[in-house]
Amino acid sequence: MLWISIALGGALGSMARHGANVLVTRFSGQSLPYATAAVNVVGCLVIGLLAGSVAAGRLHLSPGARAFVFVGVLGGFTTFSSFGLDTLTLVHEGRPLAALWNVVGQVGLGLACTFAGYALALRA
Numbered sequence: 001m002l003w004i005s006i007a008l009g010g011a012l013g014s015m016a017r018h019g020a021n022v023l024v025t026r027f028s029g030q031s032l033p034y035a036t037a038a039v040n041v042v043g044c045l046v047i048g049l050l051a052g053s054v055a056a057g058r059l060h061l062s063p064g065a066r067a068f069v070f071v072g073v074l075g076g077f078t079t080f081s082s083f084g085l086d087t088l089t090l091v092h093e094g095r096p097l098a099a100l101w102n103v104v105g106q107v108g109l110g111l112a113c114t115f116a117g118y119a120l121a122l123r124a
Contacts, residue, residue: 009072043081
């Protein structure tokens with residue numbers, strides 16, 4: 001049942017992402033980079049608000065509800081929000097160097113792999 005809950009949340013998050021892309025494109029006249037930036041920023045704000053509310057005891061979510069919202073809905077909307085929360089968690093755990101490496105590693109390696117994959121695909 002947990003997997004189905006996550007899948008349904010992911011579907012909702014993906015549809016919300018597409019809706020946001022459509023709205024931003026209509027508003028700005030172009031999607032890149034504004035739609036992705038808007039989704040990432042909004043996703044980070046929402047995950048921060050929810051995680052902070054849970055941590056403060058103002059919001060109580062069962063493990064299934066957390067998976068639905070954090071992994072499903074927000075994961076479908078943007079995994080960048082999870083990246084932001086992971087980095088925040090590392091800082092709160094007193095592991096700032098690990099947080100720095102998380103940022104540098106994921107962004108740097110992610111971009112390098114994007115460029116490498118593109119170049120490899122052109123050669124195939």
